[in-house]
Amino acid sequence: MKDKKFKSKFSPTKIIALGYLCIIAIGTLLLTMPFSSRSGEITPFIDSLFTATSATCVTGLVVYDTYTHWSIFGQLVILTMIQLGGIGFMTLSVLALSVTKRKIGLRQRSIMQESVSANQVGGIVRMTRFIFVTTVIFEVFGAILLSTQFCKEFGIIKGLYFSVFHSVSAFCNAGFDLMGGYSGEFSSLTGFADNYVVSYSICFLIIVGGLGFFVLADLYKHKFKIRRYALTTKIVLTSTAFLLILGTVVIAVAEADNKNFENLPLMQRITAAFFQSTTTRTAGFNTVDLNLLTDASILIMIPLMLIGGSPGSTAGGLKTTTITLMLSSIISTFKRKKAVECYKRRISNDLLLHLTALVALFTVLLISSSILISIVDDTPIKSVLFETASALGTVGLSLGITPSLSSFSHIILALLMYLGRVGCFTVLFAIKDNVKGYVSKYPVENVTIG
Numbered sequence: 001m002k003d004k005k006f007k008s009k010f011s012p013t014k015i016i017a018l019g020y021l022c023i024i025a026i027g028t029l030l031l032t033m034p035f036s037s038r039s040g041e042i043t044p045f046i047d048s049l050f051t052a053t054s055a056t057c058v059t060g061l062v063v064y065d066t067y068t069h070w071s072i073f074g075q076l077v078i079l080t081m082i083q084l085g086g087i088g089f090m091t092l093s094v095l096a097l098s099v100t101k102r103k104i105g106l107r108q109r110s111i112m113q114e115s116v117s118a119n120q121v122g123g124i125v126r127m128t129r130f131i132f133v134t135t136v137i138f139e140v141f142g143a144i145l146l147s148t149q150f151c152k153e154f155g156i157i158k159g160l161y162f163s164v165f166h167s168v169s170a171f172c173n174a175g176f177d178l179m180g181g182y183s184g185e186f187s188s189l190t191g192f193a194d195n196y197v198v199s200y201s202i203c204f205l206i207i208v209g210g211l212g213f214f215v216l217a218d219l220y221k222h223k224f225k226i227r228r229y230a231l232t233t234k235i236v237l238t239s240t241a242f243l244l245i246l247g248t249v250v251i252a253v254a255e256a257d258n259k260n261f262e263n264l265p266l267m268q269r270i271t272a273a274f275f276q277s278t279t280t281r282t283a284g285f286n287t288v289d290l291n292l293l294t295d296a297s298i299l300i301m302i303p304l305m306l307i308g309g310s311p312g313s314t315a316g317g318l319k320t321t322t323i324t325l326m327l328s329s330i331i332s333t334f335k336r337k338k339a340v341e342c343y344k345r346r347i348s349n350d351l352l353l354h355l356t357a358l359v360a361l362f363t364v365l366l367i368s369s370s371i372l373i374s375i376v377d378d379t380p381i382k383s384v385l386f387e388t389a390s391a392l393g394t395v396g397l398s399l400g401i402t403p404s405l406s407s408f409s410h411i412i413l414a415l416l417m418y419l420g421r422v423g424c425f426t427v428l429f430a431i432k433d434n435v436k437g438y439v440s441k442y443p444v445e446n447v448t449i450g
Contacts, residue, residue, distance in 0.1 A: 013427075020056060020085070020422050027052030027081045036074035043069075046407045053414040055081035057421035058314060060175025060284030060396020061387070061413060063403045067180035078176060079165055085421065086172025086209070086314040087135050131213045135171065138208055142167035145201040149192070153182075170205035173315040175284015175396030186400065193287040199271050202285055203278040207244070210281040210309030211236055231345050232321060236310040239320040240281075247277025247304050254296035260288045280304035282315040284396020291399055295382070298399075302386060305393040306362060316394030316420045318362055322355045361424050366392055369416055373409045377401075391416040 031048035034040050043051075047063045054061050055078045066075060143163040150166075151159030162178055169176045175188075183191030192198040208216070215233045222228040229237075252273035255261040261269050275287045280301050290298075308317015325342060329352055332340045340347040366388055374384045383399045390397045391413040402413070419427055 017422055017427050020418065023056045023081060023084055024049070024052045024418075027056060027077060030077045031070075031074055036071055036077060037069060038071050039069075046410055050410045050414050051078065052081060053417050054396070055174065055176065056085040057394050057417040058082055058085045058172045058174040058282070058316065059391060059394040059417045059421070060169075061391055061398055061402050061417070062176070062186070062396075063410065065180035065185035066176050067178040068185055075165070075178065079168060082172050082174040082176060083168055086168075086174065087131055127213070127217065130217055134213060134216055138205065139164075139167045139171050142171060142201055142205045146198060149195055149197050166202070167205060170202045170283060170285065171209040171314060173206060173209050173282045173284070173309060173313075173394070175279070177285065186398075186403075188284075188286045190287055190289065193272060194268055196267075196271060199275050199287060202283075203275055206278050206281050206283040206285075207240070210283075210313050210315035211240065212310040212313035214312045215310060231343055232311065234343050235321050235324045239324045240310065243280075243304060243307065243320065244274070244277055247280060247300060248274045250300045251276050251293075251297045254294045254300075258292065258294055260292045276301070277304070279397065280307075280395060282308040282317050282393055282395045284390070286397060290397060298382065298386060301397070302389045305389045305395040305397065306366070308393045308395070318359060318393075322358060325352065325355055326359060358424065362392060365416065365419065365424075369412050373405065373412060377405050377409050379405070387413065388416060392420045394420040 028045070028049045030036060031051055032043055032045055034042050036048075037043050043064075050061075050063055053059075064070070066078065070078065143160075146163040146166055147160055150162045153159065154162055165176075165178055168174075177188050179187055179189060179191055189198065189202065212232075214230075215236045218230050218233040226234075248270070252261075252269060255269075255273065261272060264272065272288055275285075276293075276297070279285050282305065293301075306318055307323050308319060309315020310320045325340070325347055328342045328347065329340045340352060366385070369392075370381065370384045370388045373379065373388065374381050377384075379401055383401050386397070386399050387401055387405075389395070394417055402410075405413070
């Protein structure tokens with residue numbers, strides 16, 4: 001009887017929200033230990049908490065350079081949290097139960113469904129295995145590609161370690177790097193801006209990780225039979241391609257006469273613009289100094305970061321499907337249609353209400369947190385907006401202000417990273433999950449708008 005009461009108190013949303021908090025708590029404790037830092041000194045609790053949150057929520061915002069501050073042990077702790085946060089702790093839990101031949105009940109399947117944003121409980125265990133196998137394949141493939149360059153630069157052992165770390169970080173859209181000892185602290189991949197293998201390998205991992213495992217499964221199942229693709233797959237592929245091209249074109253044009261790009265060969269300019277556009281999928285790497293970018297580039301990167309990747313992926317943000325359906329709703333309104341349509345499919349009103357609330361919530365969080373940080377730390381609003389959008393979208397790109405912010409601002413950014421990764425609605429429903437839907441019986445009355 002007590003066991004049933006205990007289970008009833010912990011809904012899938014609560015377990016997911018608390019699960020991520022547990023990973024963050026354990027990571028914080030480990031990073032606080034003296035042996036986690038290179039100096040052997042205790043890292044302040046707030047800084048350890050911020051780093052653990054950033055790693056678990058696959059963001060990449062840091063207060064310390066990952067390579068120069070953290071020891072090998074600390075880096076491995078961060079890498080473990082990135083992997084857990086990227087594919088979801090429930091994926092590994094269900095996989096462990098499956099491997100040990102233990103019975104996986106409806107409750108575990110329901111939690112897994114919520115964790116990976118699945119449409120149904122059926123086939124969720126099979127999907128878990130697909131997620132694990134797909135992750136291993138792409139991360140190993142990425143590590144092999146990167147090792148062809150890193151092993152030449154850093155030697156076999158260090159090169160392989162760097163290759164695995166950056167492959168996992170890229171596929172999980174985390175943005176943590178170990179280049180602090182090579183090209184300077186907080187330099188990300190700027191030292192490899194002219195290396196096409198590294199640049200396009202990282203871009204490939206970011207894009208694949210941001211597409212979503214259900215999209216990858218759909219592509220694997222139907223191959224090039226486009227007509228058989230699910231609506232989600234069609235939306236994700238077209239919106240991702242559009243956003244990548246849009247970001248690349250705007251950044252390339254905006255930076256044409258800027259010293260970041262003006263001395264680069266044409267192919268390198270295109271690569272740099274494409275990389276900066278790709279990294280806004282919530283990856284957090286950069287190959288150029290973001291502080292030297294024009295305001296136009298910064299302005300396009302902020303909404304791209306907020307949009308982020310796709311549902312059921314390692315990426316965060318509002319998701320490509322949310323923005324696509326919102327635009328479809330706007331187009332349907334202009335055309336005076338009574339229903340929202342996308343790829344010859346009608347979208348339910350419940351889903352439209354959900355995405356409208358999500359966009360509004362993201363906007364409120366972005367503006368309110370930016371105002372608070374700007375007031376507390378007396379920081380230019382452009383830099384603060386960029387940083388908060390990066391945190392909320394779990395991106396990790398930074399204009400360099402994060403290390404100098406106050407503890408209060410670090411806590412705000414940590415909360416944004418948590419909400420961005422776990423999901424605003426998941427957290428809200430975890431806090432109060434007993435609200436039941438109802439059909440309104442009040443009379444209808446029109447209100448003048450516009």
